[in-house]
Amino acid sequence: MSSAQRPSGPAMGRRGLLLSGGALALSAAAAGFSPSRAWAAPAFRSDPFALGVASGDPWPTGVVLWTRLAPEPLAPDGAGGMPARKVEVTWEVAADDRFRTIVRRGRTYAVPELAHSVHVEVNGLKPGREYFYRFRVHGADSPVGRTRTAPPPWAPLKALNFGFVSCQAWFEGFYTAYRHLAAEDIDIVFHLGDYIYENPIDASGGVRGVALPAEVRAEPYDLTQYRLRHALHHYDADIIAAHQAHPWAVVWDDHEIDDNWAGDYGKDPGTDPAAFRQRKAAAFQAYYEHLPLRLPNRPKGPQGRLYRSLDYGRMARFHILDTRQYRDDQACGDKTGDCADRLLPGRTVLGDAQERWLFDGLERSSATWNIIPQQIPVTQVDTVPGDGRAFVMDFWDGYKPARDRLFTELAERRIRNPVVLTGDMHRHMAADLKLDFDDPGSRTVGVEFVGTSISTKMDGTDLDPSGQNLLDANEHIRFTSYQRGYVRCTLTKDACRADFRVLPYVTRPGAPVSTRTSFVTENGNPGLQPA
Template sequence: MTLPSGPAFGRRELLVGAGALGLGAAAAGFSPAKAWAAPTFTDDPFSLGVASGDPWPDGVVLWTRLAPQPLALDGLGGMPPNKVEVGWEVAADERFKKIVRRGRTFAVPELAHSVHVEVRGLQPGRDYFYRFRVRGAVSPVGRTKTAPSPRAALRELTFAYASCQAWFEGYYTAYRHLADEDVDLIFHLGDYIYENPIDEAGGVRKVQLAPEIRAEPYDLTQYRLRHALHHYDPDVIAAHQAHPWALIWDDHEIDDNWVGDYGKDPGTDPAVFRQRKAAAFQAYYENLPLRLANKPSGPSGRLYRSLGYGRMARFHLLDTRQYRADQACGDKTSDCADRLLPGRTVLGDAQEKWLFDGLKRSPARWNIVPQQVPVTQVDTVPGDGRAFVMDFWDGYKPARDRLFQALADPQVRNPVVLTGDMHRHMAADLKADFDDPRSRTIGVEFVGTSISTKMDGMDLDPGGQALLDANEHIKFTSYQRGYVRCTLTKDTCRADFRVLPYVTRPGAPVSTRASFITENNNPGLQQA
């Protein structure tokens, strides 16, 4: 498979006139806009590549976005306000000699000319190839894979997960390595974009950007530009092109540490923040391979969902931002009493019930919970005294107690939590009582580091040593950048913590820093 070459950030792309577009309400393929009868492009309309996502046994969602000038300052990617007919094809072979599905749809301006095609009628557990066409222009060929049939007894299942990719703090070399990994699926656990203002130097990449792109986003045009910037990278395009993804958001897709209708800026009117959230949600949907069921409606959208992989695994993807209570104690690291208040929730009532019911009903050997912030207790102070990060589950102890009660249910087999957000690798036992090291271990948590956020990092930083000293149940940590690759068999779940020595310049190699396993019906970490 030919992988994309690097994008060029030319002056023409950066300095197109800055119009504005309000929030669109277009359903899939519907638009009041007139069709562009004979589209012609002077630049590649598929500059952002192709992607697939959320595999089911009989199909996947296919994505692309027509954007010949991805960083045009009106946020429309160099496209006119017309809908454009797009053809798509799915084949059993990379040369498209055996086409199994094809069709046409519209890329509409209300959704930034993005395309989300939900293909059905495919065979379970097999590779497929796909591409798009528009008026003579042909997209790169993407590779995807359907989920196995619900009753399939797999010998092995391999997946990877990643998070936290601040474009201005490092190169996406980890994604180039992920593209080459032999995995069935990639999970992205949040912070696909960062909303922080970008300095005039363009961060560590030293790419000159227009001020409109560097500014913190608040409206739909700005969020579209921020997504285009983070997506217009050859390495992330390659990883999307090579494997299907399943994505969930965290905080930086909107605003640092946002919860419900509140952002990080104190005193912001919740109604104003809801407008910002609606813009961010729409841009997130437009730029990623999500199904129509995940399309937001204004400032709300259901992103929690499950994916089944035969009898081997069920993945319960969570949204820990949209429904949670505000952070306790002014969101300051502490051990304040408010974190213990009984009414505090992370998931909200409906999602919590959905998760607990789904865990009990799951027929899978492994119940994997991809989510955003650390579930394990993370005391940041060695020795006397304690302090916890209020944005983690530590700030919501009653909610964690309910979660652990559900995970400890005899009907729930082999719970494994996957986490992002922390910008470090970490492996921890989940204890029934973290204050008693001898208490029952009910599961494990694997925390994945960032793709680029916080720049190069180091192996064992002072903060990581403090975590090991203060938390007996935390068995490993590394502050390098990278991702996690996991392999499931009927006997073990193995996590390989993949690391890069640097990301502030391109071309870093990848290696496995450490590997841990947990055994079937024997929760707890063992170093492999």
């Protein structure tokens, strides 16, 4: 890889973080592994922390820390240049970035069964505090990561800042947006899916112009291939910088496995469900190995629970959804249109258990803001203006009864200030959520902010023809832009503000970032207003 794409070591001035590689590993005991032979005196040919460090899922008293030992991240066997032995890793958490005041430290093992990844769940920290962490393996130090615990449950926060991102095809653009995100003053990042893309990659590495071995370029089906695809998407200085700077909460969408998969069904008609479950199990494990997830989120074969909630004082409860794993298959052969099957009673995008969990969590929430990070547009998205209608069956439009149940819950239970965060569309969008989208005067029950892609679909443009069609056909959609970027949000007791951040290009590095537009929704007054 060129120097523009590989992790480098400059300091990040605002917080003094080193923006080079870093990594953590899951405790062998917690993972259920106890390999008999340890690598007693490892000697690495290159940086064992080439994939960086990360933190995730903050609680008031703790956070999960991650790294993966991979001195050769793209080694064809998927092992990252590591032998089939466990390796002892030490970790430290401090109140300052120079580690003068160490508050927690420990030892664990990186094991080959989990690609020498480490997930350390640190407890006993103070709520609402900034902390710094690092790892060490046989004299090699990781870069320093920064994280922040959630505030105590009773805390009346003045403001809460967060960002959300999605869709980062490595071969379609540079991750410049992540360098800008790393510099934002935010408390947490939500990644709403498509952390990797499974598409075959050409020999030149797409727009990156990097020659890749055939093993890395092939569409992944087994664990080795998914490990390589994750390593490729993670082996980038800009995304490593964003992971180092902020804690993340992650959830998958479709491209972590296969485009538009649903339940046990892949993209291609006639896919054997048993074979797809094997593929899904490999993809789920590689996803867990490469991201800061807690032990309860570790998959078991082709199943893994990622829906969960995070509380931030009295300000917000985040209800994180998985709209892939439990859904019915797409209606109408997954073709854009308007067919009767999408209206069949009982159709689900969340599955019964997750839907009950969501409704119960919404009803019990005492937070000022109920934020719902998830993957696909909830709002009605008619793609053709004028007579006739056409909907994307992979969106909630293909599961209208499920959307009706959600909106009825929001309305009848008078859920406080619901705000949906969405990825997948590769475009920015802001929309009012209507109890009945076919009635312009219908009650507004919440708002939805859709974030564009980090790099997928390359440079894009501000208002493309498809975007204009969406505005013309959907009165409740107030804004859209087809540029790349991310969304930065600020919550106060009075309002939720979304800043739609955009980059003019991603097919070459170095793009600046700007705010294309901003919207707010007021406490107790659902609906979008220009900021």
